[in-house]
Amino acid sequence: MTVDTKEVVTAIAYLIGVRKSALETSFREECPDTLDTLYASKEATIIRYLSKLRTSLFQHFKKTDDAMRFDLKNLTSLEWYDKENIRQLEKWGIQVIQANYRSEKYMQDLTRLINEHIDSCSGLFYDWINWDYIRNLFYVPKYNKPNVMKDEFTKYMANIEYYPFQQYIYWTPGNHGGILSSDRKFLKLLYEMNGDVFSDYTKYRDADDDTRNNIYNFIDSSAKTAIAVDCENSNPFKLYSVLKGLNQEELARIEKITLYDDPNTTTGWDWLSKFTQIPVEHIEIDRVTDRKSLVDVRMTASVVTDFYRNGVTSFIIVSSDSDYWGLIESLPDANFLVMYEYEKCGSAIKNALTQHGIYYCSIDDFCSAGTEDMKRAVLFAELEKHLPTLIGENPLELTHKLYEESRVTATKKEMENFCNRYVKTLKLKIVEGKFVIEIQK
Numbered sequence: 500m501t502v503d504t505k506e507v508v509t510a511i512a513y514l515i516g517v518r519k520s521a522l523e524t525s526f527r528e529e530c531p532d533t534l535d536t537l538y539a540s541k542e543a544t545i546i547r548y549l550s551k552l553r554t555s556l557f558q559h560f561k562k563t564d565d566a567m568r569f570d571l572k573n574l575t576s577l578e579w580y581d582k583e584n585i586r587q588l589e590k591w592g593i594q595v596i597q598a599n600y601r602s603e604k605y606m607q608d609l610t611r612l613i614n615e616h617i618d619s620c621s622g623l624f625y626d627w628i629n630w631d632y633i634r635n636l637f638y639v640p641k642y643n644k645p646n647v648m649k650d651e652f653t654k655y656m657a658n659i660e661y662y663p664f665q666q667y668i669y670w671t672p673g674n675h676g677g678i679l680s681s682d683r684k685f686l687k688l689l690y691e692m693n694g695d696v697f698s699d700y701t702k703y704r705d706a707d708d709d710t711r712n713n714i715y716n717f718i719d720s721s722a723k724t725a726i727a728v729d730c731e732n733s734n735p736f737k738l739y740s741v742l743k744g745l746n747q748e749e750l751a752r753i754e755k756i757t758l759y760d761d762p763n764t765t766t767g768w769d770w771l772s773k774f775t776q777i778p779v780e781h782i783e784i785d786r787v788t789d790r791k792s793l794v795d796v797r798m799t800a801s802v803v804t805d806f807y808r809n810g811v812t813s814f815i816i817v818s819s820d821s822d823y824w825g826l827i828e829s830l831p832d833a834n835f836l837v838m839y840e841y842e843k844c845g846s847a848i849k850n851a852l853t854q855h856g857i858y859y860c861s862i863d864d865f866c867s868a869g870t871e872d873m874k875r876a877v878l879f880a881e882l883e884k885h886l887p888t889l890i891g892e893n894p895l896e897l898t899h900k901l902y903e904e905s906r907v908t909a910t911k912k913e914m915e916n917f918c919n920r921y922v923k924t925l926k927l928k929i930v931e932g933k934f935v936i937e938i939q940k
Contacts, residue, residue, distance in 0.1 A: 501704040501864050503681035505529045510623050512679050513537040514637070515666040516551035525679075542619040545591060546637065548584040549616070552595070553609040554667045555579050556602060557655050564602035573598075574605070603648070610642040625871050626920065627702060627913045628686075632693045636668045682868075699910060705744060705866035713858050714815075715749045717836045721813035724753050726777070727802050729818030730760040731794050732843060733862070735767035736907065738817055739873050740865040741838065742775050753777050754811060759784065759798040765906035767877050774873045799826045806833050817862070819843030824851060838862050877905045878917065879938055886925075886936045894922045 509526040510533065517525075527534055537543045552574070556563060559579050566572035573596055574580045585595050593612060597604070617637045621630045641647050654672065659665050661672040663679045670692060678685050682703035690697040718724050728738065742750065755778045760768050762783060772779035784797045803826075805811040813834035816823050820843075827835050837852055837859040844861075852859045881901045885892070898918040902909055909917075924939040 500707040500709060502707045503683045504703050504705050504866050504868065505681060506533050506868060507624070507628065507682040507703075508679040508685045509533045510537060510543070511633070511636070511685065512664065513543060514546045514550060514620065515663065515668055516547050516554055517664045517666055517679075521664060537623070540623065541591065542616070543623055545588065545593065545616050546613060546620055548581070548588050549593075549609055549613045550637070550666065551581060551584060553606070553613065554665075555581075556606055556609065557652055557667050558659075558665075560602050560606075560652060563605075567601055573600070606648045606652070607643055610639050610648060614638050614642065625702075625868055626875070626916055627699070627868070627871065627909070629690075629693070629695070629912060629916065632689050632695070635693065636670060636689075639669050695912075699867075701740075701863065701867040703866070703868070704864070706860070706864040710860050710864060711745060713860070714745065714836065717813065717815070717834070717858065718749055718752050721834060723809075723811045724813045724815065725805055725811045726753060726756040726815045726817060727798055728756065728758045729794060729798055729816075729820055729823065730758050730764045730768050731792060732818045732820040733838075734840065735765060735771050736870045736874055737840065737862040737865070737867065738838075739771060739774055740867045740870045741862050742777070743869050744865045747776065750775075750777060753815075755780055757782065757801060759794045759801070761792050761794050762786070765877075766880070767873070767905060767907070770873055770877055770880075773876070795820065795822045798823070799829070802826055803830065806830055821845065821848040824848060827855075827857070836860075874907050875940075878902070878907060879921075879940070881905045882922065882938060889925070889936065894918050898922050 505526055506529075509522075509530040512522055512526060513534070522534065537547075559577075562579075563574075563577060566577055575582050575585055575596060588595050593616075595608075595612075597608065600608075614637075617634055621634075624630060624633060639647070639651065651667075651669070655662065655667055658672040661674060662668065663677070675688055676684070678688055683700070686697040686703060756771070756775070758768050758771065758779065758781045760781060760783045762785065768781065772781065782797065782801070784793050786792060802814055805814075813836070815836045815838060816826075817838045819839040823837075827833075835857050837857060839849075839859060839861055841861050841863050849859060878901050881904050882897075885897060885901070889897075895915070895918050898914050901907075901917075902914055921938055921940075926937045926939060928935050928937050
């Protein structure tokens with residue numbers, strides 16, 4: 500079972516200026532780390548404060564204008580503007596307060612400042628999200644042309660109940676319900692607004708509490724637990740999504756992860772140890788003939804050895820191959836939990852597991868959104884291999900080659916984003932008197 504994530508909408512809510520109390524109520528339980536990162540981000544907080552000021556100006560436009568015109572007031576002397584936010588922005592070198600201003604001029608200034616600073620927030624979002632679509636919610640084109648901001652004001656005030664938390668964004672409002680209620684709902688609408696479709700459900704679904712608790716209970720009830728991975732019949736990035744998505748204190752009780760690998764699998768397995776605190780043993784098994792892999796034989800022998808000689812009582816088997824059933828039957832006194840992939844595992848093996856009281860779950864259920872750091876590392880390593888022969892390469896064709904060689908699955912748009920952000924921005928530098936090509940990470 501899965502639940503929808505809220506990581507993306509937490510960032511959007513923060514940037515558009517949703518009240519702190521509402522942020523804590525709506526997003527703290529599911530995304531505590533994301534919220535703390537946003538609170539600590541100068542770039543995010545600049546946009547947040549400017550967005551709050553712009554929304555307050557929309558909501559009190561005439562009242563503000565009258566106070567400036569007749570009472571010679573300014574933003575810092577009007578109660579509906581956050582004075583501390585303004586002071587902090589000016590400490591950061593962003594001049595908000597101006598003399599002899601009216602509401603219309605402040606609206607243009609605040610919009611200009613948001614337009615100038617929004618791109619500094621691109622790093623808050625994963626590479627798989629089209630940044631231009633996020634940017635379009637904040638960036639108002641031709642804001643200084645006659646009637647542009649006036650039309651935005653009219654649209655906002657007439658449809659204020661449709662804006663998320665009544666905070667202004669640049670869009671065509673409609674009765675879409677709570678668009679920040681989940682990443683699934685937000686991403687679907689965001690892409691539709693830009694004539695596109697977002698269909699990768701693994702980015703916004705995550706394993707539910709029951710799945711997690713069953714895994715934790717298995718680990719807690721075991722004297723010694725190890726993870727045995729059939730690399731031929733599993734995916735390193737999906738396994739990483741499991742390891743990253745589970746409680747790290749619980750995972751610390753696991754003795755080791757053993758990767759039983761074949762020379763023909765993805766290089767992604769070489770990187771897993773760099774992204775987990777659990778000790779990783781990587782065993783690559785050479786083939787006797789090109790047609791026959793010995794991974795399952797070696798995996799069975801090693802698990803049996805760990806049970807009888809090394810005192811490991813419980814094993815988490817990561818594989819979608821039915822061959823491991825023989826291993827499970829050969830160790831009736833050992834405890835097993837199985838993790839598989841939906842498209843690679845048949846119903847027969849799942850029925851057998853159920854009949855023998857062995858818990859199983861799919862690694863596809865864990866959210867893949869946070870695996871980008873490992874995917875980037877693998878892709879960068881592949882890109883570095885191509886740097887000596889870069890001349891004459893087509894950037895997009897090279898990008899497709901990187902994904903193919905590393906076996907990182909991605910949409911066409913994700914590959915284009917990677918190409919634009921990292922391949923097309925390669926730079927020639929001189930280091931210690933020699934030319935080198937540098938990836939702009």
